[in-house]
Amino acid sequence: MKSFTLFNPKSLGDAVGALAAPTSSVKVLAGGQDLLTEMKEHLVEPDKLVNLKGVPGLDRIEFTAAGACTIGALVTVGALEEHAGVRERLRVLAEAAGSVGSPQIRSVGTVGGNLCQRPRCWYYRSEHAKCLKKGGDECFSFSGQNKYNAILGGGPSYIVHPSDLAPALVALGATVTLKCSTGERQVALERFFTLPGEGDIRRETVLRDDEVLTHVHVPAPAAGMQSTYVKFRERGSYDFALASVALALWRDGARVKEARVVLGGVAPIPWRAKAAEAALAGAAFEAATFARAADGAVQGAEGFGQNDYKIPLTKGLVQRALQSCG
Amino acid sequence: MRVLHLLINGDRVTVAAPEHWTLLEVLRYELGLTGSKQGCDKGDCGACTVLVDGKPVLACLTLAALCEERAVTTIEGLLPAHVKSGGSGPDPVQAAFDECGALQCGFCQPGMMLSARALLDRNACPTRTEIQDALAGNLCRCTGYTQIVEAVELAVAKHCGVAPRRPGSARPRGRSRPPPRRA
Numbered sequence: 001m002k003s004f005t006l007f008n009p010k011s012l013g014d015a016v017g018a019l020a021a022p023t024s025s026v027k028v029l030a031g032g033q034d035l036l037t038e039m040k041e042h043l044v045e046p047d048k049l050v051n052l053k054g055v056p057g058l059d060r061i062e063f064t065a066a067g068a069c070t071i072g073a074l075v076t077v078g079a080l081e082e083h084a085g086v087r088e089r090l091r092v093l094a095e096a097a098g099s100v101g102s103p104q105i106r107s108v109g110t111v112g113g114n115l116c117q118r119p120r121c122w123y124y125r126s127e128h129a130k131c132l133k134k135g136g137d138e139c140f141s142f143s144g145q146n147k148y149n150a151i152l153g154g155g156p157s158y159i160v161h162p163s164d165l166a167p168a169l170v171a172l173g174a175t176v177t178l179k180c181s182t183g184e185r186q187v188a189l190e191r192f193f194t195l196p197g198e199g200d201i202r203r204e205t206v207l208r209d210d211e212v213l214t215h216v217h218v219p220a221p222a223a224g225m226q227s228t229y230v231k232f233r234e235r236g237s238y239d240f241a242l243a244s245v246a247l248a249l250w251r252d253g254a255r256v257k258e259a260r261v262v263l264g265g266v267a268p269i270p271w272r273a274k275a276a277e278a279a280l281a282g283a284a285f286e287a288a289t290f291a292r293a294a295d296g297a298v299q300g301a302e303g304f305g306q307n308d309y310k311i312p313l314t315k316g317l318v319q320r321a322l323q324s325c326g
Numbered sequence: 327m328r329v330l331h332l333l334i335n336g337d338r339v340t341v342a343a344p345e346h347w348t349l350l351e352v353l354r355y356e357l358g359l360t361g362s363k364q365g366c367d368k369g370d371c372g373a374c375t376v377l378v379d380g381k382p383v384l385a386c387l388t389l390a391a392l393c394e395e396r397a398v399t400t401i402e403g404l405l406p407a408h409v410k411s412g413g414s415g416p417d418p419v420q421a422a423f424d425e426c427g428a429l430q431c432g433f434c435q436p437g438m439m440l441s442a443r444a445l446l447d448r449n450a451c452p453t454r455t456e457i458q459d460a461l462a463g464n465l466c467r468c469t470g471y472t473q474i475v476e477a478v479e480l481a482v483a484k485h486c487g488v489a490p491r492r493p494g495s496a497r498p499r500g501r502s503r504p505p506p507r508r509a
Contacts, residue, residue, distance in 0.1 A: 003346040006328075006391055029389075036348070036387045037368045053392060078381075102463025103441065104372060107381040108388070237462040 002045045019210045020181040033109040034117040067220030073112025092227035096168035102238040119159035147306040153267035157196035167246035167264040177215040193269035230321040241265030243314045247321040256280045273297040294318040335403025350385035361401035372464035375437035382444045401436035418481045428477035430468030451486040
């Protein structure tokens with residue numbers, strides 16, 4: 001790992017001040033569980049790290065009386081998983097947090113870092129492959145080893161977004177606060193992530209180099225929400241998702257009132273499966289509906305060989321998530 | 327370079343190290359504490375697991391400069407801490423690993439035992455599933471994990487007086503006698 005200077009600001013103002021004249025050689029450090037792996041593999045080589053850990057007030061989870069929740073970016077994934085209010089009221093988020101990485105990673109990795117983590121595609125992670133994401137002119141997964149790559153929303157890059165928290169938070173309709181030295185903006189999490197064909201192909205989010213993600217806001221869910229996170233991974237102990245489903249569901253007796261279905265591990269962003277949601281809205285809560293929702297979830301999905309299995313896998317996970325709410 | 331004031335296994339140590347060094351590098355190459363293993367060195371294998379303020383963390387993905395004012399426990403610190411708290415001999419987790427022959431090459435063992443210690447410190451009588459979850463971040467390429475989980479169960483059984491309940495079994499399964507020791 002290349003050496004760097006470590007800046008330890010004591011306030012958020014000082015932290016964003018250090019980013020005000022952004023260069024690619026300044027990076028924000030929170031838990032470091034993704035950033036340090038990138039630095040060790042020479043994917044990023046910052047001259048300076050701005051350590052957020054000394055900034056007060058970013059490590060809290062707070063619920064309002066009405067049930068809205070604000071999560072500081074420095075809250076660890078482990079603390080999120082164990083928080084009694086989150087477990088009780090935002091089950092999909094607690095389950096997603098519990099499925100992240102290993103206990104060691106959850107005890108250090110942060111919510112902000114989980115949302116801003118970089119792709120795990122092995123061409124991206126290899127310092128020897130100059131892929132599209134790193135200024136090259138080819139996505140090697142298309143003709144190469146693509147077992148873990150995208151079936152939805154891909155092109156020209158076919159990475160999948162690795163976050164488990166992101167699908168859960170999108171299902172909950174979360175927004176994030178992005179702060180810079182001259183102000184702040186609120187962005188719906190669904191708009192925070194960008195497809196490779198939409199924005200800068202080297203990025204996965206709209207976060208600018210001079211901004212810090214400071215908070216995640218989850219609005220109070222409408223009464224009666226059922227929710228769950230179903231994740232399928234290749235290795236039982238800990239792993240990234242081959243595919244996952246974040247489901248938030250509201251029922252009216254035997255019918256579905258409304259549902260949010262967000263897929264992880266299958267697209268370059270947490271993938272809102274709107275055709276699945278449409279198949280569920282107003283339909284009877286029964287197996288035939290689940291099957292139609294599963295078909296809707298993979299509408300437009302396309303494998304290119306080794307990742308074809310993700311299509312039936314995703315359909316199965318959507319049905320499993322719905323069944324678990326029965 | 328940077329001068330660091332660290333608290334390692336209860337001892338205050340002052341050490342000069344390059345700014346970008348990880349806790350693992352400082353432990354192994356400045357302090358000679360080579361019990362923490364450098365396996366993958368990128369957060370996959372768990373062989374470098376140490377406890378920071380009682381929580382298991384990956385020393386290879388932790389900057390040493392951010393460990394000041396925090397209590398670091400390495401495998402070298404388990405026995406002294408056990409003795410200091412009134413016990414005799416090695417930590418019960420270490421004794422159980424010994425008794426169960428829960429190792430082959432031994433490379434994963436320090437990290438395994440520290441993950442197990444962190445679990446037992448917050449949950450003295452965990453179930454088998456809880457033990458497996460707590461050890462999920464520590465890879466072993468030799469044993470197949472069976473004796474490792476059994477070793478933690480033995481430590482639990484000795485502490486709680488009963489064996490942890492196995493999934494699917496109605497009653498706790500006691501061990502009539504410890505497994506034979508391996509050479």
